[in-house]
Amino acid sequence: xPAPPPLPPAxxxxxxxxxRRVRLPGLGQSxxxxxxxxxxxxxxxxxxxxxxxxxxxxxYEGLYEGSIGCPGALSGDAGIQVTRxxxxxxxxxxLITATPFVIAGLAVAFAFKGGLFxxxxxxxxxxxxxxxxxxGYKLDGxxxxxxxxxxxxxxIAAGAVYGAIPGLLKAYTxxxxxxxxxxxxxxxxxxxxxxxxxxxxxxxxxxxxxxxYIDTAARLPDVWPGPEMLHLGAVFAVLTAIGLWWVLQxxxxxxxxxxxxANPHAARYAGMSVARTVALTMAVAGGLAGMAGAIEVxxxxxxxxxxxxxxxxxxxxxxxxxxxxxxxxxxxxALLFGALRGGSSRMQFLTQIPVDxxxxxxxxxxxxVAAPAIVRxxxxxxxxxxxxxxxxxxPAASV
Amino acid sequence: xxxxxxxxxLAVIAACALLLGACGDDxxxxxxxxxxxxxxxxxxxxxxxxxxGLVTDVGKVDDKSFNQSAxxxxxxxxxxxxxxxxxxxxxxxxxxxxxxxTFANEKYDVIVTVGFGLGEATAAAAxxxxxxxxxGVDQFQAESVTNIxxxxxxxxKAGYLAGALAAQMSKSxxxxxxxxxxxxxxxxxxxxxxxxxxxxxxxxxKVLTWYHPGGLAKGFSDPEEGKKQALQMISQGADVIxxxxxxxxxxxxxxxxxxxxxxxxxxxxxxxxxxxxQKVLVSSAMKLITPGVFDIIKGVxxxxxxxxxxxxxxxxxxxxxxxxxxxxxxxxxxxxxDAGLKDGSIKTNVKV
Numbered sequence: 001x002p003a004p005p006p007l008p009p010a011x012x013x014x015x016x017x018x019x020r021r022v023r024l025p026g027l028g029q030s031x032x033x034x035x036x037x038x039x040x041x042x043x044x045x046x047x048x049x050x051x052x053x054x055x056x057x058x059x060y061e062g063l064y065e066g067s068i069g070c071p072g073a074l075s076g077d078a079g080i081q082v083t084r085x086x087x088x089x090x091x092x093x094x095l096i097t098a099t100p101f102v103i104a105g106l107a108v109a110f111a112f113k114g115g116l117f118x119x120x121x122x123x124x125x126x127x128x129x130x131x132x133x134x135x136g137y138k139l140d141g142x143x144x145x146x147x148x149x150x151x152x153x154x155x156i157a158a159g160a161v162y163g164a165i166p167g168l169l170k171a172y173t174x175x176x177x178x179x180x181x182x183x184x185x186x187x188x189x190x191x192x193x194x195x196x197x198x199x200x201x202x203x204x205x206x207x208x209x210x211x212x213y214i215d216t217a218a219r220l221p222d223v224w225p226g227p228e229m230l231h232l233g234a235v236f237a238v239l240t241a242i243g244l245w246w247v248l249q250x251x252x253x254x255x256x257x258x259x260x261x262a263n264p265h266a267a268r269y270a271g272m273s274v275a276r277t278v279a280l281t282m283a284v285a286g287g288l289a290g291m292a293g294a295i296e297v298x299x300x301x302x303x304x305x306x307x308x309x310x311x312x313x314x315x316x317x318x319x320x321x322x323x324x325x326x327x328x329x330x331x332x333x334a335l336l337f338g339a340l341r342g343g344s345s346r347m348q349f350l351t352q353i354p355v356d357x358x359x360x361x362x363x364x365x366x367x368x369v370a371a372p373a374i375v376r377x378x379x380x381x382x383x384x385x386x387x388x389x390x391x392x393x394x395p396a397a398s399v
Numbered sequence: 400x401x402x403x404x405x406x407x408x409l410a411v412i413a414a415c416a417l418l419l420g421a422c423g424d425d426x427x428x429x430x431x432x433x434x435x436x437x438x439x440x441x442x443x444x445x446x447x448x449x450x451x452g453l454v455t456d457v458g459k460v461d462d463k464s465f466n467q468s469a470x471x472x473x474x475x476x477x478x479x480x481x482x483x484x485x486x487x488x489x490x491x492x493x494x495x496x497x498x499x500x501t502f503a504n505e506k507y508d509v510i511v512t513v514g515f516g517l518g519e520a521t522a523a524a525a526x527x528x529x530x531x532x533x534x535g536v537d538q539f540q541a542e543s544v545t546n547i548x549x550x551x552x553x554x555x556k557a558g559y560l561a562g563a564l565a566a567q568m569s570k571s572x573x574x575x576x577x578x579x580x581x582x583x584x585x586x587x588x589x590x591x592x593x594x595x596x597x598x599x600x601x602x603x604x605k606v607l608t609w610y611h612p613g614g615l616a617k618g619f620s621d622p623e624e625g626k627k628q629a630l631q632m633i634s635q636g637a638d639v640i641x642x643x644x645x646x647x648x649x650x651x652x653x654x655x656x657x658x659x660x661x662x663x664x665x666x667x668x669x670x671x672x673x674x675x676x677q678k679v680l681v682s683s684a685m686k687l688i689t690p691g692v693f694d695i696i697k698g699v700x701x702x703x704x705x706x707x708x709x710x711x712x713x714x715x716x717x718x719x720x721x722x723x724x725x726x727x728x729x730x731x732x733x734x735x736x737d738a739g740l741k742d743g744s745i746k747t748n749v750k751v
Contacts, residue, residue, distance in 0.1 A: 071504055093497065197614045208516065300493065307457070310491040345494060345501050348487050354459065355488040 029381070030324055036375045037368035038336065045361035054353035066346025067094045067339035075350055088228040090342070095234045096300060098338025100125075100292045102237040104312045105319035105330040106244055107163075107288035112325040113248055114281030115261030120166060120181025121289040122313025123188035124159040128290025130192060131158030132297045133304040134200070136214025147217040148298060155294025156287045162188065163286015164279060171275035177282065185313065193306045202303070210305035220299040231299035238331065240288070245327040257281050289313075318366050337362065449482040449509065449700055452502030454495070456514035460486050463672040465688060469513045469536050472692025479693075480700050482509075495520035503528045509699050511536065511692060521547060532704055534695050536688055543707035548698075550691045550711050554585045555749035556740045557684035557713035558592025558643070559599070561663045563736050564682060564715060565639040566597035566604045567729045568661055575607040575632035577625050577651035579644025580618025584751045586610070589643045589665065589684065591749040599745075600732070607632045611647050618644060625650030626657075633658050641665070643684070652676040661721075668716035681725065683716035712741075 046056035061074040070087035104121050111118035132155035139147060166180035197209040204212075224230035248254035259267040260277040268274050292312065297304055319337055323329030344358040368375050375381065453473050455466040466488075476482040487498045495517050502510045503524060511534040512521045518538040525533045525547045533547040540549040565574040576593050579586045587610075594606045609628045611618040629640050629651035640655050642648030643665035652669065655662035656676045664673065664683035673680070691711030698704040715733065718725050739745030 071501075193617075305492070307492050310493075341491070344490065345487050345498050349485060349501050349505075352485060355490055356459075 030326075030329070032381060033372045033375050034322060034324070034333075034369050036379050036381070037372070038365055040368050040375060040378065041361055041364035044364050045357065048360055049351070049353055049357055052353055052357060054351040054357070059347050059351045059353060059357075062347035062350035063340070063343035065350075066090060066343030068343075071346065088224075092224060092228045092230040094335065094338045094342040095230055096338075097342045098334045099231075099234045099237045099299070100296050100312055101315060101319050101334035101337050102331055103240060103288055103292035103295065104316035105323060105334050106241060106327055107285045107292065108316045108320035109323060109325040109327055109330050110244060110248075110257075110288060111281055111285040112320060113261050114257040114277065114285075115264065116167075116170070116278065116281055116285070117178050118163070118181060118282065118285045118289075119178055119313070119317065120163065120184050120286070121292075121316045122309060122311075123181065123185040124162045124286040124289035125293035125309055125312055126188040126192045127162035127286075127293075128155035128159035129293035129297050129304050129308060130195065130200075131155050131290070132294040133211050133214060136218040136297065136302075137212045140215045140217070142215075142217055144217040144221075147215060148220060151214070151218045151298055152291065152294045155290045155297070157290070159290015159293065160283045160287035163289065164283035167279040167282025167286075170282070171278040189306075192304075192308075196304060196306055200304075208305070211303045213302050214298065218298055219302060220295065231295075233295035233299040236291075236295060237334075240291070241327045241331050244288075248327065253280070289316075292316075318362070322366065322369050336365070449476070449480060449696070450505070450507040451476055451482045451484045451509045451511065451696055452505075452507045453484070453486040453511040453513065454498045454502070454517065455486065455488045456516050457489050457492060459488050464667050465536065466513050468667055468686075468688035469511055469692050472689040473511055473696070475689065475693045476696040476700075480697060482696065482700075492516065496523065499524045503531055507531065509534065509696055511696075512538070515539070532699050534692060536692065540706070540708050545706040547706055548695050548704065548709045549707070550688070550695065550709050552585075552686040552691075552711050552713055553747075554588035554684075554686070554713070555592030555595070555747040555751075557665075557686065557715075558589040558594075558641075558749075559596035559740065559745075559747045560713070560715050560733065560736060561589075561641050561665075561682070561684040562593035562596025562598075562606075563600045564596075564725075564729070564733060565593070565641060565661075565663060566601040567732065568681060568725070569601075569604065569637075569639050571636045571638045572601075572603065573605040573607065573632075573636040574639045574641075575629065575635075575637035576609070576641040577628045577632070577644065577648055578608070578610045579647055580612075580614050581610040582614055582618070586618075586644060587751045588749055589641075591751070592747050593641050593643075593684075595747050595749060596736070599736075605636075607635060607637055611644060619647055620645060621647045622650030622653065626654035629654030629660075630658065633660050639663065639681070641684070649673055649676075652680065655679045664716070670716065670719045677720060679721075680719070681721045682718055685714055685716050687712040687714055 042060070049056040049059050058075060065071050065073050065075060068086055068090055070084045070090065073085050104125060107121050107124065108118050132151045135151045135154040162184065166177045166184060169175040169180050170177045193209070196211060200211045202210055202212040220231040220233055222229045223232050223235055248258060256267065256272050256277050259270065259272060260274050264274045301308065315337060319330055319333045322333035322336070340358055340362055344355055347358065348355050451473050453470055458466050460466050460470040470486055473484050477484040487501060489495060489498055499510055499512065499520055509532045513536045515537045518535060521533050521535045521538060522544065525544055529546055531546065535547055535549045537551065538549040539551050540547060574597060576590060578590045581587050590608055590610070594608065597604050597606055611621060611624065613621060625642065625644065625647035629642070632640060639661040640651055641663040642651035648665055652662045652664060652673055653675055656679050659679060661681050662676055662679045664680055666686055667683065668685060669683045670677055670680050688711065691709065695704065695709055714737065736745060
């Protein structure tokens with residue numbers, strides 16, 4: 001095939017300039033590297049499954065069937081007759097599991113953008129759940145829309161207050177947020193068990209420490225009714241992610257948060273209040289974590305119990321990293337975690353390998369994502385100059 | 400983008416996976432094929448293989464405790480009844496229902512759920528799947544449902560045996576017990592049974608009793624306090640201590656190990672679960688979950704399954720390293736008490 005005639009130099013420059021400006025190369029990389037990391041982790045995971053006496057093919061069939069497909073879709077091992085490649089019950093299960101991961105992941109990602117490391121999601125989430133459940137079961141006779149709004153608002157507010165404490169301490173005393181948030185996690189955890197086995201305990205729950213069920217009016221409605229329920233919280237999660245991205249990219253506050261995160265000295269020089277921004281960032285992050293707890297209470301559990309959080313606070317850090325701290329990037333990362341968790345029952349059913357293997361695979365994903373140099377080296381992905389993206393002028397948000 | 404050395408490694412890994420995967424399948428079919436030949440009793444239910452699934456509480460099937468004991472009962476059903484067995488380990492309490500559902504969807508005949516935490520999920524599943532039989536380990540059935548058997552235990556009898564052993568082993572005339580919270584009835588049954596058993600053997604014995612005041616939140620997870628209490632009892636002259644209350648009780652056993660004072664464990668044979676206490680652990684007041692689970696599964700096979708509560712056996716664990724320190728007279732006495740408790744001629748008179 002004859003080569004196309006060369007363009008005149010001027011037009012060529014304009015075209016190259018245009019291509020540089022398109023975000024695709026940067027975006028392509030930021031998707032490609034995590035994707036390769038996931039694939040590598042699954043491959044290494046397969047070897048570990050083999051070593052531990054399982055059959056990796058069956059294991060991943062189970063993972064697929066449990067998170068997306070119908071039982072027996074690939075493995076052919078089905079007690080029920082439906083064996084479609086996509087099964088509503090599996091998908092909604094993954095989505096429900098992923099919902100708190102998305103919002104809690106945002107709580108970490110947002111703080112990252114502001115240059116803060118929020119390890120306090122666990123505590124903020126518990127604080128939010130406590131407030132939500134209290135509003136949920138103490139009030140009754142309210143119209144559903146009002147009751148749900150109040151319950152969610154209470155959770156978000158409690159999380160925000162709990163997140164603002166380390167934020168304010170950092171802003172005005174310089175106390176490091178990592179240490180303060182870790183300590184506050186213990187406070188929230190112990191406080192939760194104290195309250196739930198004491199004044200907030202349901203007298204009818206017997207030996208199990210949990211609160212009473214929340215009022216039916218305070219429960220999130222299903223957006224996908226029927227046997228494969230999916231509550232409204234999943235929609236909230238996606239909207240929150242997009243909203244947060246918009247706030248970060250298109251508003252003055254978002255610009256301030258990012259600037260303080262990138263360089264607090266420059267931010268101060270530009271006339272921004274670093275202390276106020278730091279406190280605000282942590283309050284928003286805490287509010288998001290509180291919302292994650294509030295949605296789990298109103299959408300899934302309908303009560304609060306000390307075993308409520310299965311490490312959301314710590315998985316959320318992983319998810320934020322996997323999503324490259326991008327609000328929208330958190331969604332696929334959370335979906336991956338949701339699928340790994342959601343598929344683990346079926347995976348174990350088919351292979352009878354220890355359920356820990358799933359956690360090992362999660363850890364491997366993180367390892368490869370957190371160290372992109374390994375993946376780049378393994379697959380010889382060349383790092384493109386980052387400047388291309390950075391060159392883009394910031395939106396008009398000069399203060 | 401993907402080429403050269405990694406492409407090669409990738410191909411090799413994939414090939415290995417496929418190869419070994421195939422082998423794995425072969426093995427499975429092999430064992431499946433040989434099973435009916437070994438299990439003579441399969442023919443009893445018309446040649447149909449019983450499918451038994453087990454869902455653990457948050458924990459693993461090799462936890463050397465409740466989950467493992469229940470799984471061993473299911474495995475015995477595999478060996479002796481030729482049942483098809485599988486387990487799912489729960490990692491998140493929210494998955495209770497889903498894990499049960501996984502077995503229900505596959506039309507399992509019997510689903511064993513371990514621990515009272517799964518009580519609500521088990522009851523809900525039993526309603527949804529009336530044709531499946533459920534076995535709830537440690538799940539007391541307030542109302543009898545036709546397809547749930549709650550496997551429960553007379554903790555007072557286990558405690559009684561432990562008390563009888565402790566009283567006979569004591570030289571000082573003082574024994575102690577470090578217990579979890581008295582909010583939980585089984586714990587109180589253990590404690591009162593222990594006292595009754597000790598007094599029955601030696602009426603003049605002094606029994607020091609301590610319940611953790613921290614309720615459910617702290618009662619079973621405070622080894623430091625448990626140890627402290629045990630050491631205090633030892634300083635008051637106690638020379639045998641019964642530790643019954645999760646990690647709090649374990650703390651007491653460790654305190655005994657430190658002071659070289661005899662200790663008695665609880666629930667399962669703690670010689671296996673708490674190696675640090677082996678040298679002082681004379682026995683454990685056990686709930687015999689394995690035979691309990693097996694017996695109920697066997698009942699399903701023989702069509703004699705009944706809903707409601709099923710009281711499993713209790714007993715003392717082997718003496719292990721301290722076998723030589725327990726005299727034949729003590730062993731005989733324990734055997735006699737055990738028989739008496741079983742046939743009802745000995746009563747613990749514990750009411751909770």
